[in-house]
Amino acid sequence: MADTHAHSVAFVRKDVIPESPPPARQTGVPKWLRENLFSSWANTALTIAAAWAIYMVLSSFLPWILNGVWDASSLSQCREILAGKTGACFAVLTERWHQLLFGFTYPSELYWRPVLAFIIMLVAFAPVLFFDLPRQMLVVTVLFPFIAFYLIWGGPLLTPIIAFLGCVAGYLVFSHYGKANFATGFFGGIAAAFIVWSIGGLLVDLVRPEEPWMTPVPSRDLGGFMLNMMLGVTCVSLSVPLGIVLALGRQSDMPLIKAVCVIFIEFIRGVPLITLLFVASVMLAYFFPPESTVDLFLRVVIMITMFSSAYIAEVIRGGLAALPKGQYEAADSLGLDYPQAMRLIILPQALKISIPGIVNVAVGLFKDTTLVSVISMFDLIGMIRGPILASTEWSGVYWELFGFAALLFFVVCYGISQYSQWLERRLATDHR
Amino acid sequence: MAEAQKLEISDEIAIDIRNMNKWFGSFHVLRDIDLQVRRGERIVIAGPSGSGKSTMIRCINALEEHQQGSIEVDGTLLSSDLKNIDKIRSEVGMVFQHFNLFPHLTILENCTLAPIWVRKIPKKDAEATAMHFLEKVKIPEQANKYPGQLSGGQQQRVAIARSLCMRPRIMLFDEPTSALDPEMIKEVLDTMVSLAEEGMTMLCVTHEMGFARQVANRVIFMDAGQIVEQNEPEEFFNNPQNERTKLFLSQILGH
Ligand SMILES: Nc1ncnc2c1ncn2[C@@H]1O[C@H](COP(=O)(O)OP(=O)(O)OP(=O)(O)O)[C@@H](O)[C@H]1O
Ligand SMILES: [Mg+2]
Numbered sequence: 092m093a094d095t096h097a098h099s100v101a102f103v104r105k106d107v108i109p110e111s112p113p114p115a116r117q118t119g120v121p122k123w124l125r126e127n128l129f130s131s132w133a134n135t136a137l138t139i140a141a142a143w144a145i146y147m148v149l150s151s152f153l154p155w156i157l158n159g160v161w162d163a164s165s166l167s168q169c170r171e172i173l174a175g176k177t178g179a180c181f182a183v184l185t186e187r188w189h190q191l192l193f194g195f196t197y198p199s200e201l202y203w204r205p206v207l208a209f210i211i212m213l214v215a216f217a218p219v220l221f222f223d224l225p226r227q228m229l230v231v232t233v234l235f236p237f238i239a240f241y242l243i244w245g246g247p248l249l250t251p252i253i254a255f256l257g258c259v260a261g262y263l264v265f266s267h268y269g270k271a272n273f274a275t276g277f278f279g280g281i282a283a284a285f286i287v288w289s290i291g292g293l294l295v296d297l298v299r300p301e302e303p304w305m306t307p308v309p310s311r312d313l314g315g316f317m318l319n320m321m322l323g324v325t326c327v328s329l330s331v332p333l334g335i336v337l338a339l340g341r342q343s344d345m346p347l348i349k350a351v352c353v354i355f356i357e358f359i360r361g362v363p364l365i366t367l368l369f370v371a372s373v374m375l376a377y378f379f380p381p382e383s384t385v386d387l388f389l390r391v392v393i394m395i396t397m398f399s400s401a402y403i404a405e406v407i408r409g410g411l412a413a414l415p416k417g418q419y420e421a422a423d424s425l426g427l428d429y430p431q432a433m434r435l436i437i438l439p440q441a442l443k444i445s446i447p448g449i450v451n452v453a454v455g456l457f458k459d460t461t462l463v464s465v466i467s468m469f470d471l472i473g474m475i476r477g478p479i480l481a482s483t484e485w486s487g488v489y490w491e492l493f494g495f496a497a498l499l500f501f502v503v504c505y506g507i508s509q510y511s512q513w514l515e516r517r518l519a520t521d522h523r
Numbered sequence: 524m525a526e527a528q529k530l531e532i533s534d535e536i537a538i539d540i541r542n543m544n545k546w547f548g549s550f551h552v553l554r555d556i557d558l559q560v561r562r563g564e565r566i567v568i569a570g571p572s573g574s575g576k577s578t579m580i581r582c583i584n585a586l587e588e589h590q591q592g593s594i595e596v597d598g599t600l601l602s603s604d605l606k607n608i609d610k611i612r613s614e615v616g617m618v619f620q621h622f623n624l625f626p627h628l629t630i631l632e633n634c635t636l637a638p639i640w641v642r643k644i645p646k647k648d649a650e651a652t653a654m655h656f657l658e659k660v661k662i663p664e665q666a667n668k669y670p671g672q673l674s675g676g677q678q679q680r681v682a683i684a685r686s687l688c689m690r691p692r693i694m695l696f697d698e699p700t701s702a703l704d705p706e707m708i709k710e711v712l713d714t715m716v717s718l719a720e721e722g723m724t725m726l727c728v729t730h731e732m733g734f735a736r737q738v739a740n741r742v743i744f745m746d747a748g749q750i751v752e753q754n755e756p757e758e759f760f761n762n763p764q765n766e767r768t769k770l771f772l773s774q775i776l777g778h
Contacts, residue, residue, distance in 0.1 A: 337650060420586055421623035425637035426613030428605075435636060439627050520627055520669045 125312040155179050165484035175196060183488045184495055187479050191495070194314015194469045195478050201245075201306065205317050208242040212324065220510065243313070243321070245305030250299065253291030257284040273430065281309065307434075314469035316499055321388075322470075323457040323503075326395040330456070333396060334403025335442075339433065341408060352404070359401035365462055367394040372466035391463055401455040406448030410441035443518050450511040454504045461500075471496050525547035532563040532740065536595075537693055537724045538583060543592035545578060552578050553589070554748045562692075565725045567735040567756075570745035571771060576728045579745070580695045583726070584615045597692060613641050620698040622678040630657070630681050631666040634688045642689065649688070656684040660714050676707025680714050687718075694718065696727040708757060735754030736760065744768045 128138040155331035158178030162185065163169045167501030169180035184191065193202055215235035218228035237251040261284030269276025314323065340352035359367075371390040414437060442449075475492045479485050485492075538560040545553040552575045552711060560566060568576050581587040583594060585601055585608045594601040596611045625633050634653035637729040644652070644763045657663045660680035662673075670678055679699055696715065700708040712734050719725060719738045729735070735742050735756055744752045744767075752765045760776075763769045 404698065415621075415623075417619060417621055417623035421619065421625070422619075423586060424584055424612060424615075424617040425685070426608060426609050426641045427637060431640050436625055437641065440625075443627065518627075520671065 150175070157435055161185055166486070166488055179491050180488055183479065183485045183491055187474075190315060190474055190478065191471060192315045193317050194312065194474060196312040196469075197308065197314060197317075198306070198312070201308065204242040204245070205304070208239040209320070211238055211242075211511070220514075241305065244308055244310070245303065246307040247295055247299055247303045248305070249291070249295045253288060253295060255289065257287035260284055260287045310327055310386045313388065315474050316471045318463070318468065318470040319457070319460045319500075322392065322395060322460040322463065324397060325392050326456055326460070327453045328397045329392070330400035330403055330452075333400035334407055334449075335438065337400060337404035338407035338411060341404065342411060355397075356401045356404050359397055360405070364395070364398050364459055365465065367398055368466050371392065387468070391466075391468070395456065395460065399452055402452045402455075403449055406445045406452060407441060408441075409448065410445035411437065413444050414440055443515075446511055446518075447513055450507060454507055457504060457507070458500055460494075471499065529699045530560045532561050535562045536560070537562045537564070537597060538726075539593075539595040540583075541593050541595075542727075543582065543589050543594060545575075545582060545587065545589045545591075552748050553582070555625065556592070556750060557742070558750065560693075560724060560726065562724055563722045564741060565719050565739050566727065566741045566743060567739040568726065568728045568743045568745060569730065569732075569735070569771070569775075570751075574745045575748040576745050577697050580617075580697060580726055580728060583693075583695060584612050584617055586617075609641075613637075613689060614692050616689060616691035618679070618682050618686055618696045618699045620702050622670070622675070622682045622702075623684055624678055624685070626670050628675070629667050629669055633670065633681060634685045637685070638688050652690075653684070653688050656687045657681070659687070659717070660684045663709075675703045675709060676710045679703065679707075679711045683711075683714055683718070689706075693726070696725065696729065696731070698728050700729065700731060730775065732760070744771065746771075 130133045145188065154177050158173065158176055159181045160172050160178060161181050162179065162489070163172060163182035164186060166180055166183075167270030169178075169182055170317045174182075189199060189202065193199075193205065197205075203390045208505040211231065212235060214228070215232040218226065219232055231372040232289070234255075237255045240254070241248065241251040252434045265276040267276070268279050337352050337356055340348050341356065368391065371394040372387065373478060418436055418440065419432065422436040461470055461472040463470050464476060469477055475496060479492065480488070536559055536646075538558065540556055540558040543553060543556040544551070556579060564591070568580070570576050578587055578724060582589045583601075588603075597614055599607050599611055599614075601607060601611060624630075628636065631650060631653055633647065634657065635649040638649040638652060639646055642649075654663055656665065657666055660678055661684055662680055662684075665673060665677060665681070670681065673681065683699075699715070700711050703711060708731070712731060715725070715727070715734070716738055725738075727734075727739075739756050741753055742756050743750055744759070744763075744765070746767045750758070752763065752768045754764075759768075760772065763772055
């Protein structure tokens with residue numbers, strides 16, 4: 092081969108030609124245009140068609156936005172102001188702003204409470220999401236659920252305190268006995284928490300003050316985008332740990348645990364979320380003792396959490412399966428026990444692999460919180476479809492309202508997606 | 524060889540394997556393994572592929588479960604009792620063919636993880652120990668890099684340092700050099716030689732016969748799940764008794 096090649100080459104240049112500048116048509120904007128938009132007849136045709144389509148969309152859409160009316164008290168007033176021109180009636184957003192955000196029954200003088208809870212949430216999540224921040228900030232994270240509960244629902248101050256003490260008691264029992272025997276610690280911890288909660292529950296009833304500092308707000312008064320945020324945040328934060336537990340359980344050597352996890356995951360994944368929500372709204376009451384009326388919000392949280400944790404469990408199982416067996420063996424051979432090996436070696440790597448999948452589920456879950464509108468909870472979509480579109484002033488204002496809802500959800504979901512990409516880059520240490 | 528003689532071997536038994544049998548399903552991998560390793564001994568295990576070498580040393584720290592017979596390590600009987608298993612694992616270091624470093628942790632964190640969590644050593648002390656052993660394997664300057672940034676030979680030396688940080692009394696090596704390029708093999712073997720010179724009890728599965736001659740005081744030949752022959756390296760290489768050993772040696776030394 093080498094021979095024939097050498098013979099077939101007739102001429103070989105010995106010296107290098109000096110560089111010459113590129114022709115003018117080969118640089119800058121004209122070059123880019125020619126290469127990307129007009130490189131062939133087909134390409135040119137497509138470019139022109141696309142430009143025409145963009146023009147058509149913008150020419151009807153831009154006036155609609157730019158002529159938008161922001162100040163009116165009803166759709167008919169909007170139309171008067173527009174006087175035949177095309178234009179949006181954004182006045183519905185300004186006029187019903189509070190209803191869109193908080194629902195229509197949350198007492199308006201208490202709006203500051205969910206807003207404050209939202210601000211504290213940002214502080215509480217920061218150290219979890221951005222782990223370079225000082226670890227002391229985690230104190231806020233730990234206290235946040237109780238503070239937020241107190242702010243949003245109000246009622247006697249003792250309730251969140253008892254709830255917190257119950258968690259502390261459970262944690263103490265677990266960390267004390269869990270080292271020797273995981274099961275003892277786990278169930279002991281749960282028992283301790285329940286003991287504290289039931290004693291505390293009696294206490295709360297006994298010392299119930301005439302006038303609590305924070306006016307209680309029942310769950311059915313929650314609504315608007317606030318309800319979507321509350322459901323989304325609560326369910327995502329609960330379903331990631333539950334999903335991890337389910338994924339590990341599915342890998343377990345113990346047949347009973349494994350069977351429970353497999354059945355749970357497969358059952359939940361095989362059922363539409365909307366069915367589970369109807370179960371939550373009408374049937375779940377049968378499973379709880381008849382005298383206790385479990386809050387609808389709590390029932391919905393349980394259902395959405397179960398639903399998304401089953402999906403997250405499968406995503407994490409994929410991450411676990413992707414790890415080489417050698418990682419388990421190295422952890423074992425160093426004498427790490429099962430919880431240590433999982434926490435320090437296996438899960439950090441498996442979760443890193445699973446980030447895109449988990450984010451996918453989280454984004455889906457957040458959007459699925461709008462499904463609660465079909466069981467007559469007034470979340471953002473519930474508010475739009477119910478009280479706002481049904482009112483005499485605003486019936487018929489579809490584009491503006493649903494466009495606004497889409498925009499709100501898009502902003503949050505896009506933020507989540509951007510965060511996950513940052514996280515993946517930040518965690519990339521394998522340098523492959 | 525001269526060095527091998529210099530080193531002292533006590534009479535204390537470090538590993539005592541008696542009549543051990545193991546099956547993978549219906550496949551009988553290890554048959555009637557009897558092996559006593561004294562403290563300070565350096566044993567090289569050789570044999571054709573699939574003969575059960577890896578399986579045997581993996582039984583010693585319970586990465587594989589044996590079904591019959593007994594294994595005692597430092598006087599602790601290896602049973603299904605998790606406490607005993609964890610105790611033995613923290614006394615026995617293991618180095619794998621594919622290094623198995625933790626890619627999400629730095630070199631230093633790889634080395635300090637087990638001492639901190641298993642031995643409960645304060646972080647500062649663990650880091651000092653880790654730096655000591657990283658210096659010993661001659662890569663202290665890589666301490667803050669990630670495993671993916673190191674060459675194969677460097678990674679394997681980190682793996683050795685990581686095991687040493689647990690201050691094990693016994694080290695197991697499963698073909699530590701067979702995933703490496705020739706020029707990296709030497710740096711890893713040098714590390715192992717210096718370890719042997721310090722009197723570490725070592726069991727080493729390897730095809731590096733030069734290493735066996737230099738360091739081992741016993742070579743064990745396995746075939747089809749059995750220990751077929753064992754002898755001092757001199758005798759083993761110059762005067763093999765068993766037919767299968769002869770065949771193996773002619774193949775491995777023939778070229
Ligand atoms: N997990 C397993 N399940 C079933 N069979 C196995 C398993 N691990 C190993 N074996 C079989 O057991 C036999 C011994 O394997 P082992 O890995 O101990 O061989 P080896 O002597 O280390 O070989 P090599 O030199 O190729 O590493 C082989 O036939 C292998 O196919
Ligand atoms: Mg092997």
